[in-house]
Amino acid sequence: MEKMHSVCLAxxxxxxxxxxxxxxxxxxxxxxxxxxxVEDNPGELWIDQGKDLFYQKRGxxxxxxxxxxFGMGPGKLEGAAARLPRYFADTDRVExxxxxxxxxxxxxxxxxxNALIKQAIGRPRTKGSDMEALALFVTSKSNGMKVNVTLSHxxxxxxxxxGEYIFYRRSGQTDFGCVQxxxxxxxxxxxxxxxxxxxxxxxxxxxxTWPAYRGAHYIVRTMQWRLNDCVWxxxxxxxxxxxxxxxALTTFLNHRGNDAVMNxxxxxx
Amino acid sequence: xxxxxxxxxxxxxxxxxxxxxxxxxxxxxxxxxAEKMVFDAFSASPEHMKRLVQDRSQQICSxxxxxxxxxxxxxxxVKLARASIKYPASGKLVGDWKTGDKLAHNGAGxxxxxxxxxxxxxxxxxxxxxxxxxxxxINVGNVGPSLTGYGKQRGNSEAIAKYTxxxxxxxxxxxxxxxxxxxxxxxxxxxxxxxxxVAFMIDPQSPINx
Numbered sequence: 001m002e003k004m005h006s007v008c009l010a011x012x013x014x015x016x017x018x019x020x021x022x023x024x025x026x027x028x029x030x031x032x033x034x035x036x037x038v039e040d041n042p043g044e045l046w047i048d049q050g051k052d053l054f055y056q057k058r059g060x061x062x063x064x065x066x067x068x069x070f071g072m073g074p075g076k077l078e079g080a081a082a083r084l085p086r087y088f089a090d091t092d093r094v095e096x097x098x099x100x101x102x103x104x105x106x107x108x109x110x111x112x113x114n115a116l117i118k119q120a121i122g123r124p125r126t127k128g129s130d131m132e133a134l135a136l137f138v139t140s141k142s143n144g145m146k147v148n149v150t151l152s153h154x155x156x157x158x159x160x161x162x163g164e165y166i167f168y169r170r171s172g173q174t175d176f177g178c179v180q181x182x183x184x185x186x187x188x189x190x191x192x193x194x195x196x197x198x199x200x201x202x203x204x205x206x207x208x209t210w211p212a213y214r215g216a217h218y219i220v221r222t223m224q225w226r227l228n229d230c231v232w233x234x235x236x237x238x239x240x241x242x243x244x245x246x247x248a249l250t251t252f253l254n255h256r257g258n259d260a261v262m263n264x265x266x267x268x269x
Numbered sequence: 270x271x272x273x274x275x276x277x278x279x280x281x282x283x284x285x286x287x288x289x290x291x292x293x294x295x296x297x298x299x300x301x302x303a304e305k306m307v308f309d310a311f312s313a314s315p316e317h318m319k320r321l322v323q324d325r326s327q328q329i330c331s332x333x334x335x336x337x338x339x340x341x342x343x344x345x346x347v348k349l350a351r352a353s354i355k356y357p358a359s360g361k362l363v364g365d366w367k368t369g370d371k372l373a374h375n376g377a378g379x380x381x382x383x384x385x386x387x388x389x390x391x392x393x394x395x396x397x398x399x400x401x402x403x404x405x406x407i408n409v410g411n412v413g414p415s416l417t418g419y420g421k422q423r424g425n426s427e428a429i430a431k432y433t434x435x436x437x438x439x440x441x442x443x444x445x446x447x448x449x450x451x452x453x454x455x456x457x458x459x460x461x462x463x464x465x466x467v468a469f470m471i472d473p474q475s476p477i478n479x
Binding site: 151156164169170172175189192198231237239244 | 292303309311313317320323380384399456
């Protein structure tokens with residue numbers, strides 16, 4: 001019942017956005033509607049879904065994810081997501097939240113990596129994927145805490161610098177890198193606000209609001225989804241799930257977004 | 270006793286050096302690492318993988334952070350841009366503004382999902398995404414400058430038509446490394462399509478000049 005209520009709210013809120021007269025003033029008038037939505041964020045529903053998935057015994061090995069180490073020790077979730085991406089000795093790799101979940105779901109639970117990846121990004125208007133719900137649940141355990149992505153291992157420094165390089169790297173028939181849309185304040189693609197990510201506040205918003213409820217899709221989305229959609233618009237080919245490319249970009253943005261207070265699920269158009 | 274002290278000092282020194290060694294990679298190392306990441310990150314046919322390969326101008330125009338374009342680099346980009354421009358076979362640079370209007374409001378074309386390029390008759394010109402167009406038009410972006418009244422301000426002389434054609438074909442002739450895609454040079458639009466965009470920009474009947 002409560003679920004229905006929130007879904008209804010989401011619908012009416014979305015309808016409000018659709019019929020509200022567009023406001024052209026330079027500032028953030030459009031964000032007023034979005035702020036209203038954040039207060040009743042339907043994405044909250046996915047936290048419980050993710051919690052159930054996390055503690056259930058699942059996969060060929062029939063174990064929960066309670067022994068998964070997100071960097072603070074096995075099973076320690078409080079504040080862990082706020083420190084990701086980071087270097088993990090067991091995989092000898094810098095991992096973000098989603099690639100770390102993949103690691104645990106394959107090594108602990110015995111799921112097949114490719115099968116997980118195939119389902120990792122849910123279809124709109126469904127209950128979404130297990131990955132999306134799990135990512136939100138784990139991140140929600142950092143709510144209220146500050147983003148604190150540190151660079152100490154060489155591979156963390158490498159990821160940061162590579163992420164920065166990729167952010168500015170132009171290619172393809174649109175000549176786009178990330179910075180073409182996200183390098184200046186108060187910019188929009190049509191009516192959609194673009195975050196100013198070369199600015200501290202913009203990077204902080206990136207680092208502290210994913211996973212987020214995506215209004216137009218009626219489900220919770222992750223950072224990996226966001227990057228996929230960006231490269232699609234840039235006319236690049238299909239971005240694979242959980243690659244060093246995504247992890248490097250996320251390391252670059254999240255490190256710059258340090259000290260933001262985690263608040264998930266975010267709310268996106 | 271002395272030996273133990275010495276042993277621990279050596280351990281400490283090794284530890285400090287190991288820890289101290291972790292630092293930002295230099296530019297060349299960064300490039301090597303990141304380029305490998307780029308080419309490992311996408312699943313695509315060899316044909317589609319070409320979209321990730323930078324041409325010389327894109328390499329120059331991918332300045333990181335506050336790095337500045339040198340004069341020599343800007344000159345090279347302009348020279349390459351100048352050489353890239355092809356004109357329509359007809360020689361006529363001004364097409365049909367109504368066709369241009371439709372294209373200006375079309376943001377689709379050539380996007381890849383699950384290995385397939387979207388099925389469109391032609392690519393959109395993407396203008397609406399970034400530029401204000403007709404007066405009072407609301408659903409327009411602001412990443413690029415407003416084009417409202419473009420032709421009204423500049424007229425529709427042959428010189429303006431040519432400048433506008435070249436600017437759309439390869440913006441980097443006039444503004445090296447600007448955010449504007451080189452729509453003709455990268456093959457996103459055909460020369461024929463660009464003539465319609467020119468008409469949309471400079472024809473007195475076009476909504477942007479009303």
